[in-house]
Amino acid sequence: xxxxxxxxxxxxxxKAAEKWIAKQGDIKGVSLQYYDDIPDTVSAxxxxxxxxxxxxxxxxxxxxxxxxxxLLNENDLTxxxxxxxxxxxxxxxxxxxxxxxxxxxxPQALAQCRQFLKKRFAxxxxxxxxxxxxxxxxxNEFEEMAAIASRESAQxxxxxxxxxxxxxxxxxxxxxxVIKAGPSEKKPAEPGPxxxxxxxxxxxxxxxxxxxxxxxxxxxxxxxxFAKRNxxxxxxxxxxxxxxxxxxxxxxxxxxxxxxxxxxxxLDNITSSVGMLKNLGSYPQYDLSGNAKE
Amino acid sequence: xxxxxxxxxxxxxxKAAEKWIAKQGDIKGVSLQYYDDIPDTVSAxxxxxxxxxxxxxxxxxxxxxxxxxxLLNENDLTxxxxxxxxxxxxxxxxxxxxxxxxxxxxPQALAQCRQFLKKRFAxxxxxxxxxxxxxxxxxNEFEEMAAIASRESAQxxxxxxxxxxxxxxxxxxxxxxVIKAGPSEKKPAEPGPxxxxxxxxxxxxxxxxxxxxxxxxxxxxxxxxFAKRNxxxxxxxxxxxxxxxxxxxxxxxxxxxxxxxxxxxxLDNITSSVGMLKNLGSYPQYDLSGNAKE
Numbered sequence: 001x002x003x004x005x006x007x008x009x010x011x012x013x014x015k016a017a018e019k020w021i022a023k024q025g026d027i028k029g030v031s032l033q034y035y036d037d038i039p040d041t042v043s044a045x046x047x048x049x050x051x052x053x054x055x056x057x058x059x060x061x062x063x064x065x066x067x068x069x070x071l072l073n074e075n076d077l078t079x080x081x082x083x084x085x086x087x088x089x090x091x092x093x094x095x096x097x098x099x100x101x102x103x104x105x106x107p108q109a110l111a112q113c114r115q116f117l118k119k120r121f122a123x124x125x126x127x128x129x130x131x132x133x134x135x136x137x138x139x140n141e142f143e144e145m146a147a148i149a150s151r152e153s154a155q156x157x158x159x160x161x162x163x164x165x166x167x168x169x170x171x172x173x174x175x176x177x178v179i180k181a182g183p184s185e186k187k188p189a190e191p192g193p194x195x196x197x198x199x200x201x202x203x204x205x206x207x208x209x210x211x212x213x214x215x216x217x218x219x220x221x222x223x224x225x226f227a228k229r230n231x232x233x234x235x236x237x238x239x240x241x242x243x244x245x246x247x248x249x250x251x252x253x254x255x256x257x258x259x260x261x262x263x264x265x266x267l268d269n270i271t272s273s274v275g276m277l278k279n280l281g282s283y284p285q286y287d288l289s290g291n292a293k294e
Numbered sequence: 295x296x297x298x299x300x301x302x303x304x305x306x307x308x309k310a311a312e313k314w315i316a317k318q319g320d321i322k323g324v325s326l327q328y329y330d331d332i333p334d335t336v337s338a339x340x341x342x343x344x345x346x347x348x349x350x351x352x353x354x355x356x357x358x359x360x361x362x363x364x365l366l367n368e369n370d371l372t373x374x375x376x377x378x379x380x381x382x383x384x385x386x387x388x389x390x391x392x393x394x395x396x397x398x399x400x401p402q403a404l405a406q407c408r409q410f411l412k413k414r415f416a417x418x419x420x421x422x423x424x425x426x427x428x429x430x431x432x433x434n435e436f437e438e439m440a441a442i443a444s445r446e447s448a449q450x451x452x453x454x455x456x457x458x459x460x461x462x463x464x465x466x467x468x469x470x471x472v473i474k475a476g477p478s479e480k481k482p483a484e485p486g487p488x489x490x491x492x493x494x495x496x497x498x499x500x501x502x503x504x505x506x507x508x509x510x511x512x513x514x515x516x517x518x519x520f521a522k523r524n525x526x527x528x529x530x531x532x533x534x535x536x537x538x539x540x541x542x543x544x545x546x547x548x549x550x551x552x553x554x555x556x557x558x559x560x561l562d563n564i565t566s567s568v569g570m571l572k573n574l575g576s577y578p579q580y581d582l583s584g585n586a587k588e
Binding site: 039058059060061062063066067084107110111114118125126127128129169171173174175216217219220221223224226227230231232233234235236237238239240242243244245246247248 | 333352353354355356357360361378401404405408412419420421422423463465467468469510511513514515517518520521524525526527528529530531532533534536537538539540541542
């Protein structure tokens with residue numbers, strides 16, 4: 001089994017993969033494959049070069065990873081798991097603090113350290129990279145470069161931790177999803193190939209809905225199908241449909257499995273009233289206390 | 295009157311400001327002040343160095359501008375107007391296409407041209423700037439640099455348009471908001487100082503709501519207060535509360551003015567059931583056909 005993550009080694013998505021693998025009891029012969037960015041990881045999943053991909057979907061400071069949401073909408077993918085990783089960004093460099101003229105990192109990490117950068121490095125040149133670990137690798141080239149990446153990346157790429165814990169708030173977590181190729185049709189999604197089966201109620205399901213236009217209250221009606229069945233929504237996020245300003249699609253996560261009668265019933269009712277409904281799959285819910293609810 | 299926009303000259307927010315000023319009939323002695331980034335523009339509004347600020351809030355391809363939403367939540371600001379600008383990004387440089395090794399732009403513009411960059415400049419170094427016009431200004435320094443910015447910026451900064459219309463979809467619009475300092479309390483917001491008064495129903499109101507935790511269906515109930523009064527929601531967006539993963543605040547735009555009885559009534563009912571409700575103000579709604587509804 002090959003799992004694709006953002007590379008090179010030392011990325012937070014590699015951490016997510018290691019945590020996820022450790023939770024699968026019966027897994028053997030797993031290897032990681034590293035990709036330059038999220039679209040490349042997803043492409044490898046889609047053409048079945050790899051079995052699974054693990055990519056970031058939202059962060060507790062900076063919110064959704066737009067490209068991940070877009071790729072879930074544009075391709076036939078199924079979510080088979082999720083994993084949360086605590087993010088502690090550090091400023092890493094070969095040089096001294098006074099040498100730093102250029103700072104490199106992934107756009108999400110840069111945004112999570114926005115106040116730090118503005119306060120301490122207002123005049124530095126900011127370069128974006130496909131991953132934080134790639135930034136750390138590049139920062140090894142010149143003493144005037146620093147990367148925003150994990151502490152582990154310092155060791156891997158021969159850098160010093162100049163300043164630890166530089167994200168704008170101490171609590172910083174990123175949620176990753178585990179994806180596999182395959183249509184996410186209206187039929188009930190299978191649980192992930194490696195997932196142990198938690199109790200009923202500890203699954204989460206993700207859907208994408210595009211509401212019919214010119215129907216005020218359409219979102220209210222959709223949410224009503226969940227509310228009247230006491231289905232707990234864990235997340236609702238809008239993204240531009242990219243057709244026109246003011247036209248959105250909705251990403252909705254809720255507790256339950258598409259095999260549950262109550263969920264089937266809710267989705268059947270929703271299907272008849274929305275313009276498009278895409279089922280992204282049901283998967284074991286990650287408990288923020290640090291473990292999947294099992 | 296001084297209006298703050300992203301600078302230097304040539305930015306899309308300068309375009310938004312010019313369009314907005316042209317729509318105000320009785321305006322005299324307006325001057326623009328240019329700022330390095332969105333937080334600096336907002337700071338100048340807050341300390342009353344300037345009367346109004348015009349900043350981007352959402353784009354039809356890449357969605358919300360996270361920093362703008364965060365600043366609206368964290369500060370006492372009132373929205374007094376909105377303006378939509380058509381975005382046509384170009385690749386600008388002093389050099390030839392074959393010279394380009396470095397590409398500069400604002401993170402939102404880079405994201406709007408993501409596919410173009412990946413296809414044509416997979417190995418280029420990507421640098422972020424506070425505005426697209428700042429990227430154009432910097433690109434004047436070296437022939438190996440290109441900026442993603444407006445066609446007008448090419449003229450202003452002595453660059454050639456190497457490739458026009460490079461955003462990932464032809465239709466690309468950004469919505470800007472006009473902000474002034476002041477608390478956005480529950481009292482009815484005043485219309486903007488310069489806004490002519492459109493007919494009832496052509497106003498839009500923006501609020502931020504933080505729902506009480508552990509109340510499934512809270513968002514559904516909130517939307518119900520609008521739905522049962524036939525109030526049309528134009529946008530709903532979630533942002534992390536930054537307290538914990540899975541904890542969100544909601545940004546909601548709807549048609550109507552806080553002086554309308556029906557809106558007052560809806561907001562009164564919502565206030566009693568949510569953890570926090572912030573009124574960002576009522577302002578003339580921009581019609582996508584190109585003019586404010588007047």
